[in-house]
Each structure stands twice: as structure tokens, then as C-alpha cells.
Amino acid sequence: MFGMKNLTNQTLHCMPWPEQVSLPTGRTTPLGRHDSATVIQVAGDPTGRLTRYAQQVLGSFAVGILDITVAAQDPEPTPFLQMDESYRLQVTAKGVELSSPGYWGALRGIATLAQLALHNQLHPGLLIQDKPRFVWRGLLLDVARHFFPLAALKSVIDGLAALKMNVLHLHLSDDQGFRFSSAAFPYLASDDHYTTQELRELVTYASDRGVRIVPELDMPGHVTSWLVAHPEWGTQETAASRRFGVHKACLNPLDEAVYQAIEVLLGEVAGIFPDEYLHVGGDEVNPSWWQSDPAIASYLEQEQLSTHDLQNQFLIRVCSMVTKLGRKAVGWDEVLHPQMPNCVVQNWRGATSRDRALALSRPVLVSGPYYLDLHYPADVHYGFDPEAQQSQWLAQEDALQQDPRLSHVADGMEWTKHWRKDRVDYQGEVRVLGGEACLWAELVNPDVLSTRLYSRLPAVAERLWSPASCTDSASMYRRLQGCWRSLPEDPEAVACKKLLAMGFTEAQLGALCLLEPVKWYGRLLGEEALQARLAGTEMPKARPYHADTLLNRVVDFLPPESMPARQLAELSLLEAATQVKGHLVPWGEDLLNADDELRPVLLCLSKGADLLFAFSAGELSGGQALQQMQTLAKPQGEYMAAPLISWYAALTELTAAN
Structure with missing residues (x-):
């Protein structure tokens, strides 16, 4: 492992992949175990914070002398949109030379260096010259539906820095919770919330790691938690809610007292978060309260406005407050309107909302393909380029319905096509600020965070950092698990640890690790609400989860994508079936050691292996095997057996070939 070897693009464990990599020729001995302890020498670090960070990240490695040179002698105190994150990293026989124009690039070089050192790949002669493709590379974390303590947020920031991501977008308010502590309106804050001191501490922690924090207060919808504390800001009474899904509660857009309160709140938020951007939400505004209120209904009729027009008037007022604070507003793509104010549009409803924003000359953040809470495989997120032509993006969306891994939710994905109704054919150049992965927290709490987040976040990080030509999903998968080891927590290792803590044995993990949660919103909606959504009548239907539901079942701890199943897929069908039957032995004869929740999916897995034995023995035709396997591969409750x-x-390929 530590001897001389040839280094190639196939073996270099670096994620995101750098812009330029020059590999040494011939066989080289990497810096590592037999080198002296790392000695960090930094030129251009007047505050010492770069040295402290390098020691924290690299302290356990032995790479000899690390020379870091930062050209700018007066670094900015906080990261910002157009900061220079470029760096140059060269490995010599004596150690490592890292240079950058400024502090932020040096941070990114340290992240790359840490990955290479972890995998013992600091080969003399290796040269990396690197810079990001997009200036905004973020993660939305929903801390409203489930609360994440400060320590968890700091760990997330460490993970973002390790992946060269530079924005943590905090969704601080929603129907279920309000996590910001307001001095002017102290009753707004939920029992679990962040104090002013904690948020200031978090901002400093993130700044030291080159991560901007963009706060969001979602309005005028998603405000049930607001109106429980201040019912006078709405038009109807409402009660505290722990359920998930769109709520009817909405702020009163005709009440000047509401705008006065919003202005105070935004001022308090801006006083804590120094970033130049401030998110004001704007998504999923249910119009029913506005339509049923006599004063608002009269105003709409008198002014000949739709409720969407009224929301735009609200947005114009709120954006002017943001501008007055010296900040720039961001809103979800429901803010799109012909007369919308100048704010950044965050795309989430498919390809068409991006191009609608571009047609209005608005800056765009792309999030639609990067929803981590949908439990999609990593290559699905990886395959969407933020600046792909709309036609290509739409074709990719349509193709997902034919993906065997997602066929069980194809009808749900078909439902999302109503988002395309206002499609425009934008003819200009497609240029976006960047993008954000989104982790909405209906089914995520601190116990399951690392598995839900880190399992696929590296793929999104690479899509937002690396050149557009970096599209090889096979290469991405070769590096993904190695990348996990460089993160605060290895998602696969955490999942195994949680399952063992539930009382399962090491031997039983072999079968459990072949299972995955169902995809899209299958878990969150449940079968009844899913069918109601497809029929357009979801609102009265109860969902199986709410904010107080315990997330402590096997399905909560499973990674969204089974890597052992991917490895099985590289074997012959007979070899794979044999291995699966071996994994099922610890579950006893007839799988009697499995409980009622797990036994159906494990039974399907066992029958699938038996089916392959029968097919291999010539007892079943290809068509018969294919039909039976299709039935077995359907989800069992909230579980899928990935090998099926x-x-x-x-079998589909074999049948087609024959």
C-alpha cells in the first residue's frame, strides 16, 4: 500500500475532481507513513486562522514540510460571492507546496491535500491547479421541521469545507417551527431555537472555513408557527401544527403592521448574518385564506388582481426592505412574475422555472435536480448540469421515469410535469450563479443526518465545482466511498453502527445493507396521500409522518443507495444470487428471525435469488423470469431490495438480446 506505484486518473481519490491534474510519470513513492510529521509554514496569514485550520485538518498526517503561500496579506473577514477560491498544489520529494491568491483558495487547497494524504496519494511530481466552476455551491438544511443543535451544524460546515462547498442555507422558519430568536418578538421562537450568541458563533465558525451562511425566513406562506405567536398577522385563527405538507396559514398582505414586523425581523437577521444575500422564501403559498377574507377578496376584485399578483406585491415590499438593509433577496421560484422585483430565483420545480427566470434577466440558483431528501442514487443528481439546455434537462427528467430504480414512483414524477405549464423557450446564454443541494428535514433528524446528507452530497459538490466535462459517473462512484472517509462521518459506517445498536448482528447486516428506502416522496406521503396527490385532492389526506414521529426504524438508518448492491451488480447473476442467499442465512429458516416489517422485503430478495437459480438451470424462460422478477422488485412497504x-x-437486457 505504501510502496512504489503508478498513479493514474483511475486511482486518484479526489472529490470534487480538480480543474487540472498533472500526474507524475513512472513509479513513485508517496509521502506518508515514513515521512517526518507535518510542519506547516504559512506566508501571508497575519491572523493565524489559516495556520490553525491547516493544523486541525492535517495534524494527523505525516507529509513533511507544507509550505503555504497566500498572496493577499489582508484577507477579508468573511467569505463572499465572488471570492477567489483558486489554488495551486504541488508535491515534491520534500513535502507539499500550496499557493493561492487569497485565504479562501488556500482553504480549498487544504481540503484537496487532506483527501490525498488520507489515501496516501501525495506522489512527488503531482501538480494540481484548481478553481471552481460556479461561485455559489451550497446546501440548504431545513432546521425548522427538525431541530439540529449547534454541534451538528458545525459538523455540517466541516463537511461542506471538505467538499469545497461554500454556502450553508439555513431554512430557519416553517409551519412547524421558528428557530430564530427575535428580541423584538420573543414569543416567535420555538422551544428549540438558536440564541443570538449561538448564531454569531456559527457565522464565525463557518467564515473560518470559507462557508457563507444564508438565512431564510419563509413568507408569506409556511407561517403557521408565526401566527400561533402573533395571530394578528394573519386573517384567520390557527393552531400549532406538527403535520407535514402545505398549510393554509398565510400573512395578511394588506396589513401595514405585518410589513412593520417583517422589517424589524429582517433587520435582526441581517444584524447577525453578514452575508450579502438574505432568503425570503415565497414558496407554496396557499391562496385560500386570501380568497376567503372579505377585505382581501374585495381588494383583488377592485384592483383586478390574482392572488399571484398579490403575492408579487408582497414580494416587492419585502425585497425593498432587504435592499434597504444593503442586502440582496433570494426567493423560491414561485416568486416568478412578469413584474417581479430584482431578486435571485432559486429553482426547485424542474427545468422550466430556471429558464423562466433567465428570460426575466434574474440571477438563478439551481436546486431542482439536487433534492437529497428524495433518496435518489448519486448518479441521478450527478447527471444534471446546472447550465444544460432546457430541452436536455427535460429529456433527462422524462428519462428518470424509465429508470428501473425509480419506476415505482414514475406516476408521481409524471405529476410534477404540471410545473411545465408556463414554460418559455429562452434563447439566450444559460448562465447561473451555481446551485444548492437541498435536504428537507421531514424525515431527517440529527440521528440520521450524516447518512442522508453525505451519501450523495459529494456528487453534487463535484457537479458544482468541477469542469462541465467531468461527467463520468463510473469515475464518480469509484471515488465516492473513498471521499466519505474524508468527511466528518462516513455515512455507510454510521448506518452500520446504528443498525448494530438496534440489536442486529454483523452477519445480519449483509442482507440489510442490500435494502434501500423507497424513492421520491413515497415515504413522506404514504400510499393514500400519494394517490390523492395524483388525483389533485391531497390536502385532506393524512400523511404517515409528522414532526414528532420517531425516526428509529431500519428504513431511517439505511443509506439511500446500497453500495453493496452496486458491487453485486458487477457479478454474474448466478454469483450474485449465491451471495445473496448467503447473506440471508443469519435470518433463519423461512426468514423467521425477521420481524413483520422486514420479512416481506427479505422474502422477495430470497425468492429473487431462487428465481435466478431456476433461470440459470433452464427451468424458466427469459420472459417468465423477467415477469416474476418485476413483481418481486416492487417495494414492500417503505423498503426496496436493490439487487432485485x-x-x-x-434480465430485460438478456431478453431483448435474445
């Missing part, structure tokens, strides 16, 4: 999906795909 790949076996069905393989």
Missing part, C-alpha cells in the same frame, strides 16, 4: 432492481434490468 438490477436483476430485473439485467
Whole structure:
């Protein structure tokens, strides 16, 4: 492992992939175990914070002398949109030379260096010259539906820095919770909330790691928690809610007292978060309260306005407050309107909302393809380029319905196509600020955070950092698990630890690790609400989860994508079936050691292996095997057996070939 070897693009464990990599020729001995302890020498670090960070990240490695040179002698105190994150990293026989124009680039070089040192790949002669493709590379974390303590947020920031991501977008308010502590309106804050001191501490922690924090107060919808504390800001009474889904509660857009309160709140938020951007939400505004209120209904009729027009008037007022504070507003793509104010549009409803914003000459953040809470495989997120042509993006969306891994939610994805109704054919150049992965927290709490987040976040990080030509998903997968080891927590290791803590044995993990949660909103909606959504009548239907539901079942701890199942798919069908049957032995004869929740999916997995034995023995035709495998591969409750999906795909190919 530590001897001389040839280094190639196939073996370099670096994620995101750098812009330029020059590999040494021939066989080289990497810096590592037999080198002296790392000695960090920094030129251009007057405050010492770069030295402290380098020691924290690299202190456990032995790479000899690390020379860091920062050209700018007066670094900015906080990260900002157009900061220079470029760096140059060269490995010599004596150690490592890292240079950058400023502090922020040096941070990114340290992240790359840490990954290479972890995998013992600091080969003399290696040269990396690197800079990001997009200036905004973020993560939205929903701390409103489930609360994440300060320590968890700091760990997330460490993970973002390790992946060269530079924005943590905090969704601080929603129907279920209000996590910001307001001095002017102290009753707004939920029992679990962040104090002013904690948020200031978090901003400093993030700044030291080159991560901006963009706060969001979502309005005028998603405000049930606001109106429980201040019912006078709405038009109807409402009660505290722990359920998930769109709520009817909405701020009164005709009440000057509401705007006065918002102005105070935004001022308090801006006083804590120094970033130049401030998110004001604007998504999923249910119009029913406005339509049923006599004063608002009269105003709409008198002014000949739609409720969407009224929301735009509200947004214009709020954005002017943001501008007055010296900040720039960001809103979800429901803020799109022909007369909308000048704010950044965050795309989430498919490809068409991006181009609608571009047609209005508005800056855009792309999030639509990067929803981590949908439990999609990493390559699905990886395949969407933020600046792809709309036609290509739409074709990719349509193709997902044919993906065997997602066929069980194809009808749900079909439902989302109503988002395309206002599509425009934008003919200009497609240029966006960047993008954000989104982790909405209906089914995420601190116990399951690392598995839900880090399992696929590296793929999004690479899509936002690396050159547009970096599209090889096979290469991405080769590096993904190695990348996990460089993060605050390895998602796969955490999942195994949680399952063992539930009382399962090491031997039983072999089968459990072949299972995955169902995709899209299958878990969150449940079958009844899913069917109601497809029929357009979801609102009265109860969902199976709410904010107080315990997330302590096997399905909560499973990674969204089974890497052992991917490895099985590389074997012959007979070899894979044999391995699966071996993994099922610890569950006893007839799988009697499995409980009622797990036994159906494990039974399907066992039957699938038996089916392959029968097919290999010539007892079943390809068509018969394919039909039976398709039935077995369907979800069992909230679980999927990942090998059954790949076996069905393989049988489809075999049948087509014959």
C-alpha cells in the first residue's frame, strides 16, 4: 500500500475532481507513513486562522514540510460571492507546496491535500491547479421541521469545507417551527431555537472555513408557527401544527403592521448574518385564506388582481426592505412574475422555472435536480448540469421515469410535469450563479443526518465545482466511498453502527445493507396521500409522518443507495444470487428471525435469488423470469431490495438480446 506505484486518473481519490491534474510519470513513492510529521509554514496569514485550520485538518498526517503561500496579506473577514477560491498544489520529494491568491483558495487547497494524504496519494511530481466552476455551491438544511443543535451544524460546515462547498442555507422558519430568536418578538421562537450568541458563533465558525451562511425566513406562506405567536398577522385563527405538507396559514398582505414586523425581523437577521444575500422564501403559498377574507377578496376584485399578483406585491415590499438593509433577496421560484422585483430565483420545480427566470434577466440558483431528501442514487443528481439546455434537462427528467430504480414512483414524477405549464423557450446564454443541494428535514433528524446528507452530497459538490466535462459517473462512484472517509462521518459506517445498536448482528447486516428506502416522496406521503396527490385532492389526506414521529426504524438508518448492491451488480447473476442467499442465512429458516416489517422485503430478495437459480438451470424462460422478477422488485412497504432492481434490468437486457 505504501510502496512504489503508478498513479493514474483511475486511482486518484479526489472529490470534487480538480480543474487540472498533472500526474507524475513512472513509479513513485508517496509521502506518508515514513515521512517526518507535518510542519506547516504559512506566508501571508497575519491572523493565524489559516495556520490553525491547516493544523486541525492535517495534524494527523505525516507529509513533511507544507509550505503555504497566500498572496493577499489582508484577507477579508468573511467569505463572499465572488471570492477567489483558486489554488495551486504541488508535491515534491520534500513535502507539499500550496499557493493561492487569497485565504479562501488556500482553504480549498487544504481540503484537496487532506483527501490525498488520507489515501496516501501525495506522489512527488503531482501538480494540481484548481478553481471552481460556479461561485455559489451550497446546501440548504431545513432546521425548522427538525431541530439540529449547534454541534451538528458545525459538523455540517466541516463537511461542506471538505467538499469545497461554500454556502450553508439555513431554512430557519416553517409551519412547524421558528428557530430564530427575535428580541423584538420573543414569543416567535420555538422551544428549540438558536440564541443570538449561538448564531454569531456559527457565522464565525463557518467564515473560518470559507462557508457563507444564508438565512431564510419563509413568507408569506409556511407561517403557521408565526401566527400561533402573533395571530394578528394573519386573517384567520390557527393552531400549532406538527403535520407535514402545505398549510393554509398565510400573512395578511394588506396589513401595514405585518410589513412593520417583517422589517424589524429582517433587520435582526441581517444584524447577525453578514452575508450579502438574505432568503425570503415565497414558496407554496396557499391562496385560500386570501380568497376567503372579505377585505382581501374585495381588494383583488377592485384592483383586478390574482392572488399571484398579490403575492408579487408582497414580494416587492419585502425585497425593498432587504435592499434597504444593503442586502440582496433570494426567493423560491414561485416568486416568478412578469413584474417581479430584482431578486435571485432559486429553482426547485424542474427545468422550466430556471429558464423562466433567465428570460426575466434574474440571477438563478439551481436546486431542482439536487433534492437529497428524495433518496435518489448519486448518479441521478450527478447527471444534471446546472447550465444544460432546457430541452436536455427535460429529456433527462422524462428519462428518470424509465429508470428501473425509480419506476415505482414514475406516476408521481409524471405529476410534477404540471410545473411545465408556463414554460418559455429562452434563447439566450444559460448562465447561473451555481446551485444548492437541498435536504428537507421531514424525515431527517440529527440521528440520521450524516447518512442522508453525505451519501450523495459529494456528487453534487463535484457537479458544482468541477469542469462541465467531468461527467463520468463510473469515475464518480469509484471515488465516492473513498471521499466519505474524508468527511466528518462516513455515512455507510454510521448506518452500520446504528443498525448494530438496534440489536442486529454483523452477519445480519449483509442482507440489510442490500435494502434501500423507497424513492421520491413515497415515504413522506404514504400510499393514500400519494394517490390523492395524483388525483389533485391531497390536502385532506393524512400523511404517515409528522414532526414528532420517531425516526428509529431500519428504513431511517439505511443509506439511500446500497453500495453493496452496486458491487453485486458487477457479478454474474448466478454469483450474485449465491451471495445473496448467503447473506440471508443469519435470518433463519423461512426468514423467521425477521420481524413483520422486514420479512416481506427479505422474502422477495430470497425468492429473487431462487428465481435466478431456476433461470440459470433452464427451468424458466427469459420472459417468465423477467415477469416474476418485476413483481418481486416492487417495494414492500417503505423498503426496496436493490439487487432485485438490477436483476430485473439485467434480465430485460438478456431478453431483448435474445
